[in-house]
Amino acid sequence: MNESFLMSAVQADTAAPDAAHDQSPDQPFPTLGYTNRLSEIQRRWLLLASSRGFGPVKLALAAELILGRTCESSLFSTRDKQVSSLTAVEQARVRRCMSGVEPAQPAAAELIAVVIQWLESAADHSLMTLLDDDYPPLLKQLKDPPAVLYLKGRRDLLAYPQIAIVGSRRASRQGMHVAKSFARELSANGLTITSGLAQGIDTAAHQGSTETRTVAVLGCGTDMFYPPANRPLQVAIANNGLLVSEFPPGTQPAPHHFPKRNRIIAGLCLGTLVVEAGVRSGSLHTAMSALELGREVMAIPGSIYSTESRGCHSLIKQGAALVETATDIVQRLHGTLETYRQLNGLTIDPASIVTDDMAALRSPAQQGPAKVVLDALSAPKDLDELVANTGLGVSELMQALLSLELDDLVIQEGGRYQRAEFELK
Numbered sequence: 099m100n101e102s103f104l105m106s107a108v109q110a111d112t113a114a115p116d117a118a119h120d121q122s123p124d125q126p127f128p129t130l131g132y133t134n135r136l137s138e139i140q141r142r143w144l145l146l147a148s149s150r151g152f153g154p155v156k157l158a159l160a161a162e163l164i165l166g167r168t169c170e171s172s173l174f175s176t177r178d179k180q181v182s183s184l185t186a187v188e189q190a191r192v193r194r195c196m197s198g199v200e201p202a203q204p205a206a207a208e209l210i211a212v213v214i215q216w217l218e219s220a221a222d223h224s225l226m227t228l229l230d231d232d233y234p235p236l237l238k239q240l241k242d243p244p245a246v247l248y249l250k251g252r253r254d255l256l257a258y259p260q261i262a263i264v265g266s267r268r269a270s271r272q273g274m275h276v277a278k279s280f281a282r283e284l285s286a287n288g289l290t291i292t293s294g295l296a297q298g299i300d301t302a303a304h305q306g307s308t309e310t311r312t313v314a315v316l317g318c319g320t321d322m323f324y325p326p327a328n329r330p331l332q333v334a335i336a337n338n339g340l341l342v343s344e345f346p347p348g349t350q351p352a353p354h355h356f357p358k359r360n361r362i363i364a365g366l367c368l369g370t371l372v373v374e375a376g377v378r379s380g381s382l383h384t385a386m387s388a389l390e391l392g393r394e395v396m397a398i399p400g401s402i403y404s405t406e407s408r409g410c411h412s413l414i415k416q417g418a419a420l421v422e423t424a425t426d427i428v429q430r431l432h433g434t435l436e437t438y439r440q441l442n443g444l445t446i447d448p449a450s451i452v453t454d455d456m457a458a459l460r461s462p463a464q465q466g467p468a469k470v471v472l473d474a475l476s477a478p479k480d481l482d483e484l485v486a487n488t489g490l491g492v493s494e495l496m497q498a499l500l501s502l503e504l505d506d507l508v509i510q511e512g513g514r515y516q517r518a519e520f521e522l523k
Contacts, residue, residue, distance in 0.1 A: 135217035136225060138198070141210060143227045146195040147245045148206035151188070154242035159184050160192045161228035161245075209346060216248070216321070216347040222336070223320075224249045232257065237365040239391055244344035244362060250320040251340035255313055259438045260290040261427070262363045262388070264381035265299025265373035266406045271518060273374035273406065274302040275507075276398060280371065281306030283424045292367050294359055295332060297325055299373045299381070304331055304339075312339040315363050317355035319343055324351040342366075360384040368434050369394030371427065372418070375409030382409050385418070394430050396421045467498040472507065478516035 147157055163184065184192065194200035202210070217223050226233055226247040234256050237243050249256075263281055265273060277299045281291045285307035293300040295314040304312050312335055316324070320341045323329040335341060344362065345355065360380060364370055364387035372395070375381045385395045395418040400407030414420050419430050428435070467490055474487040484495055499515060502508035509518050 135223075136210075136214055139196075139229060140225055140227055142196050142198060142200075143229055144210050144213065144246065145200060145202055145206045146192060148203070148209055149191060149195065152191075154240075154245055156184065156188065157228065157245040158238075158241070158243050160188075163189065163192060164196060164229060212347055213248075220250070222251055224253050226253070226256075234366055236367070237362065240361060240365045240387075242361070243365065246344060246346075248320050248343050248346065249340060251336045251338075253340065255290050255311055255340045256342075256366070258288070258290045258311060259431075259435055260292045260313060260367040261431070262292045262367040262370040262384060263299065263303035263373060264293055264360075264363065264370065264375075264384050266375050266379050266381065266409075267296050267298040267300075268376075268406060269298035269302065269374050270404070270406060273299060273400070275518070277302035277373045278306035280373070280424060280427070281312075282310075284427065285310035285312065292363055294356070294363055294384075295324075295328055295335070296380075297327065301328060301331065303373075304335060308334050308338055313366070314339065314341050315359050315366070316341060316343040316345070316351075317359040318351035319345050319347045319349040321347045322350060356380055357383055361387045364388040364391060364393065367393065368431050368438065369396060369427070371421065372397045372410050372413060374398075374400060374404075374406040375413075376406050377408045377412060379406075379409045382413070385413055394419065394434075396427060396430060398422070467494055468501050471495065471498045472502060472517065475508065475515060475517045478511075478514040480514050484515065 146152060146160060152160065191200070213225065217225060226249055228238070228243060228245055232253070233247075261284060263277055265277060269277070281303040285291045288311075290311040290313055291303055291307035292313040292315065293303040295301070295304060295316060304314060308331070314332065314335045316322070318324050320336075320343050323332055332341065342362065343349075344358065349355075357380070360383045364384050367388070370385050370388040370393065372381050372385055375397075385397075388395050395413060397410040397413040397418045397420065399410060399414065399420055399422075402411075410418075419426070421427055421430070467488075470488050470490065471484065474484060479487065481492070481495070484490075484499075485492060488495060490498065499508060499510075507518055508515055
């Protein structure tokens with residue numbers, strides 16, 4: 099039965115390209131054109147996904163029916179989905195759509211046309227469905243996995259082990275620095291950093307991993323820039339990392355999209371790290387989704403006087419792991435990292451990620467002249483004072499100050515330089 103669902107679609111995929119243009123008017127998709135980027139199976143899946151009454155949960159059941167297997171991963175044990183099976187009527191709809199005999203309704207035809215145009219507009223655009231072999235197995239453990247993912251950038255990054263770094267949009271300077279440092283250290287050693295491209299902690303996490311491996315999950319279409327201030331960062335991620343969305347191209351951001359985005363972030367990752375969060379922060383939704391999936395949830399403690407630390411403290415009280423270093427994170431993930439590596443044929447060595455302590459997160463900029471400058475800034479100083487105190491030339495001094503400013507270790511106010519208050523001891 100399962101083979102009959104897909105046989106006609108497979109035959110259409112392997113036929114000569116011109117055959118798609120020669121379809122008779124009573125066949126499905128007669129006017130949508132042909133593209134090598136969208137397979138016939140994917141066309142028919144989009145048709146099913148556009149059907150009334152088929153949300154993510156029903157589509158997950160449909161995928162199991164079509165593929166003849168469950169969506170459970172061998173990596174982790176998860177709670178039962180506790181959803182009913184498809185009704186006979188719904189199973190019949192699945193058969194009709196996937197056999198190519200269900201006519202495309204106007205909304206479905208419009209969606210498919212938009213998707214084809216989007217796919218053909220750039221070489222790094224791709225579509226991923228629950229039926230695709232490279233759909234992330236961890237994501238399938240959601241009771242409502244996204245039926246379709248629209249990808250821009252490096253699709254292969256979804257095969258690497260991921261960790262989510264999330265937190266407050268109103269992050270402190272210290273929180274931003276910590277998120278960026280952790281992301282830089284972990285991504286440089288093989289972990290993909292996944293976050294939501296929001297302002298604050300998400301932004302810092304992506305900034306720390308843009309040059310290595312980072313995935314941004316969006317609450318809008320991948321062709322939308324949100325928040326607008328992060329447009330340059332979004333472009334950089336598209337060029338070096340991956341943008342992911344379950345929303346079709348052209349979809350504007352909306353408040354109800356972001357909880358859906360958060361479940362995808364949690365579903366993709368081995369664990370979730372919350373850096374700063376208020377008690378009503380959306381990042382706590384990501385953490386709760388991770389807990390429901392049986393994934394690791396970790397939090398960095400902060401000041402008892404900071405409202406943006408209360409969410410992290412609440413998570414720790416509820417059993418989340420308190421972490422202070424990259425070593426803490428790797429130790430928590432070591433077993434699942436090794437299993438993930440072996441099952442996916444990756445060369446990452448989990449032991450290579452371990453760092454001794456927080457001092458290992460220091461940037462190379464804190465060595466040589468930069469360290470001399472940092473040591474001289476026991477109190478705010480202007481350039482003349484720094485030249486006198488450090489013995490460095492003006493050019494060398496300016497280069498060192500620039501490195502320290504880029505690492506958020508030194509700030510300039512009123513022509514005077516001073517250590518950032520959160521500089522790591």
